[in-house]
Amino acid sequence: MHDVEALFEDMRGAIPAGPVKIKEAADSGKKVVGCYCAYTPFEVIRAAGAVPVSLCSTSDKPIAAGEEHLPRNLCPLIKSSYGFALTDTCPYFHFCDLVIGETTCDGKKKMYELLDRLRPTHVMQLPQTYFGADALNVWRAEIERLARRLEAELGVTITEDGLRREIKKRNEERRVMQDFYELSKPDPPLLSGRELHLVNEFFKVSFGDARAMDTIRELETKLRENWEAGERRVPAGRRRIVVTGCPTGKSLEKVFDAIEENGGVIVAFENCGGLKPNYEPADETLPPYEALAVKYLGIPCSCMSPNTKRLDLLETLAGEYKADGVVDIILQACHTYSVESFLVRERLTGGKRSVPYIPVETDYSQSDTEQLSTRMGAFMEMIA
Amino acid sequence: MLVRFEGALSPNCVGVDIGSTAAKAVVLGGDGSILYKAVVPTGWSSAGAAEALRENMEREGIDVSKARVVATGYGRVSVPYAAKTVTEISCHAQGALRLFGRDGTVVDIGGQDTKVISLSKGKVADFLMNDKCAAGTGRFLEVMANTLAVELPELFALAERGGGAAISSMCTVFAESEVIGLIGGGRAKEDIAFAVCESIVARVTALCGKQGGGREFFLTGGLCESEYLRGRLSESLRAPVFTDPLARWAGALGAAVLAGVFLS
Numbered sequence: 001m002h003d004v005e006a007l008f009e010d011m012r013g014a015i016p017a018g019p020v021k022i023k024e025a026a027d028s029g030k031k032v033v034g035c036y037c038a039y040t041p042f043e044v045i046r047a048a049g050a051v052p053v054s055l056c057s058t059s060d061k062p063i064a065a066g067e068e069h070l071p072r073n074l075c076p077l078i079k080s081s082y083g084f085a086l087t088d089t090c091p092y093f094h095f096c097d098l099v100i101g102e103t104t105c106d107g108k109k110k111m112y113e114l115l116d117r118l119r120p121t122h123v124m125q126l127p128q129t130y131f132g133a134d135a136l137n138v139w140r141a142e143i144e145r146l147a148r149r150l151e152a153e154l155g156v157t158i159t160e161d162g163l164r165r166e167i168k169k170r171n172e173e174r175r176v177m178q179d180f181y182e183l184s185k186p187d188p189p190l191l192s193g194r195e196l197h198l199v200n201e202f203f204k205v206s207f208g209d210a211r212a213m214d215t216i217r218e219l220e221t222k223l224r225e226n227w228e229a230g231e232r233r234v235p236a237g238r239r240r241i242v243v244t245g246c247p248t249g250k251s252l253e254k255v256f257d258a259i260e261e262n263g264g265v266i267v268a269f270e271n272c273g274g275l276k277p278n279y280e281p282a283d284e285t286l287p288p289y290e291a292l293a294v295k296y297l298g299i300p301c302s303c304m305s306p307n308t309k310r311l312d313l314l315e316t317l318a319g320e321y322k323a324d325g326v327v328d329i330i331l332q333a334c335h336t337y338s339v340e341s342f343l344v345r346e347r348l349t350g351g352k353r354s355v356p357y358i359p360v361e362t363d364y365s366q367s368d369t370e371q372l373s374t375r376m377g378a379f380m381e382m383i384a
Numbered sequence: 385m386l387v388r389f390e391g392a393l394s395p396n397c398v399g400v401d402i403g404s405t406a407a408k409a410v411v412l413g414g415d416g417s418i419l420y421k422a423v424v425p426t427g428w429s430s431a432g433a434a435e436a437l438r439e440n441m442e443r444e445g446i447d448v449s450k451a452r453v454v455a456t457g458y459g460r461v462s463v464p465y466a467a468k469t470v471t472e473i474s475c476h477a478q479g480a481l482r483l484f485g486r487d488g489t490v491v492d493i494g495g496q497d498t499k500v501i502s503l504s505k506g507k508v509a510d511f512l513m514n515d516k517c518a519a520g521t522g523r524f525l526e527v528m529a530n531t532l533a534v535e536l537p538e539l540f541a542l543a544e545r546g547g548g549a550a551i552s553s554m555c556t557v558f559a560e561s562e563v564i565g566l567i568g569g570g571r572a573k574e575d576i577a578f579a580v581c582e583s584i585v586a587r588v589t590a591l592c593g594k595q596g597g598g599r600e601f602f603l604t605g606g607l608c609e610s611e612y613l614r615g616r617l618s619e620s621l622r623a624p625v626f627t628d629p630l631a632r633w634a635g636a637l638g639a640a641v642l643a644g645v646f647l648s
């Protein structure tokens with residue numbers, strides 16, 4: 001039997017060590033570009049020789065500071081992102097030369113107008129639909145506009161070869177994650193949702209490092225071999241849960257715990273931070289800008305209208321992962337996911353195989369852990 | 385308060401419901417009848433309330449160590465003599481099924497939260513709890529009654545004679561200042577009490593609306609004893625709302641029923 005705990009421990013340690021890596025990169029003259037959202041095409045930033053980093057956005061701490069400029073009844077993700085920047089407490093933000101934003105939801109795009117005063121912020125004009133050639137053309141032009149801005153800002157040239165190389169590399173990273181997600185398909189799954197979340201977070205701080213991807217591969221192999229040797233990390237009989245909704249993050253671990261401490265096990269995170277941004281690769285046979293436009297515009301985020309692709313994806317995932325239930329995490333004041341919840345419920349519970357569904361509204365504070373436990377406990381009892 | 389029931393005390397099923405304000409126990413006999421029930425204030429300690437209930441039961445000759453015990457309520461983890469914990473959603477559902485004997489929508493207006501549970505084929509099909517907010521809960525009414533310097537039963541009696549006024553805010557803190565505003569503006573106490581009750585009725589109706597209407601409602605929890613509130617809810621929901629003298633015990637009763645199911 002392999003010792004996988006040591007690997008999990010390494011991953012746990014890599015998360016707080018992330019900022020050090022970025023500081024070293026910055027010190028050695030590398031440019032750092034901050035990102036907030038799954039729509040940001042990492043490949044373009046990497047082809048410009050810079051490191052794309054995910055900026056901090058999921059802690060309660062800087063929210064009070066963020067509220068000095070932003071209204072209180074705004075989604076905590078937006079307030080947290082801005083608060084981190086305002087208080088200069090996100091180490092990644094501290095080192096970044098440029099920030100990329102997208103016109104996703106209203107709160108975010110207006111926040112970026114303020115953020116621009118703290119650090120140059122390039123906002124990509126994201127179409128609100130993934131249907132039709134017009135939207136695709138707009139998005140491709142936007143990706144090209146981003147490339148021009150990066151070239152000007154960083155004093156580099158982005159070549160087609162460079163883009164192709166980075167697309168290939170990012171696809172390989174996506175493949176590593178996709179393969180890893182397969183581990184949750186058997187019953188019981190090969191690892192818990194908390195462990196799966198850890199791997200997702202580790203992926204976030206891998207910064208394109210091939211060794212980090214090797215670590216994920218190694219963990220995958222070892223978990224498989226242990227499973228074959230009879231190890232069961234997750235006891236049988238747990239309710240299999242697919243999590244969906246707003247992006248995951250540290251402050252939402254309270255929801256994952258409420259699920260897993262009450263008889264459930266998370267088998268997939270559909271959210272950003274999980275499967276959603278990575279389940280589709282970019283088409284390597286297309287011209288690079290087109291490949292990127294198709295890939296990124298196709299992300300089924302609730303800011304798209306209509307967002308039928310997310311409903312299809314959830315239905316597929318519920319089937320593939322044999323879900324006993326779906327938990328939809330909705331951050332307070334997130335209108336897009338909140339409204340879409342109606343359609344998600346309708347699709348999941350109204351299909352051939354009715355999948356029980358529960359939305360949970362929450363924020364980044366830890367004051368509702370009791371309620372969450374009751375709510376998730378009751379959901380597990382309901383689907384038992 | 386102790387409510388005594390006559391009957392033989394044999395191996396029993398016990399449900400213990402540690403709520404935010406009151407802790408309750410219901411003991412079922414071998415034939416499923418209610419042998420005994422007790423309520424104590426939860427106070428500051430769930431464990432203390434659980435112990436007080438145990439002492440009450442022992443005093444009545446119920447051997448708790450031999451009984452099958454299920455604990456529920458927000459303090460359910462603090463009942464050392466319980467063999468199993470079950471959430472209040474499942475317990476209220478079971479309690480309501482036992483009391484009303486059919487499918488419907490259970491509305492439990494509790495001290496800290498309000499739950500809406502729809503029952504289908506004798507099982508929980510869906511449920512909702514109000515989020516992180518006292519509006520639409522017993523606590524809201526208590527705060528408002530306090531502001532008006534009356535007890536809850538009097539608040540309902542006043543409301544019945546009032547009308548006209550309205551509170552627009554959903555938030556307890558703002559609603560309280562609206563009430564103070566109404567008092568300052570010289571509105572009759574009756575009208576203000578009416579506005580307070582309407583506000584909770586609207587809130588609960590909104591919560592029920594999310595689950596789809598067109599069915600029977602069963603009112604459980606602390607406020608089910610108000611005939612006025614039941615009537616207003618029924619009008620607002622445009623559906624029959626039933627209650628039962630034992631409905632405020634629904635959680636503990638359901639836990640006792642589940643003790644029989646799970647622990648036999």
Ligand code: SF4
Pocket residue numbers: 036037038039104105246247272299301302303
């Ligand atoms: S949920 Fe939508 S807006 Fe948020 S990170 Fe994902 S793609 Fe971006």
Ligand code: SF4
Pocket residue numbers: 075076077078104105106107108246247303331333334335336337
């Ligand atoms: S969670 Fe919702 S409101 Fe918040 S940034 Fe994402 S889409 Fe916008």
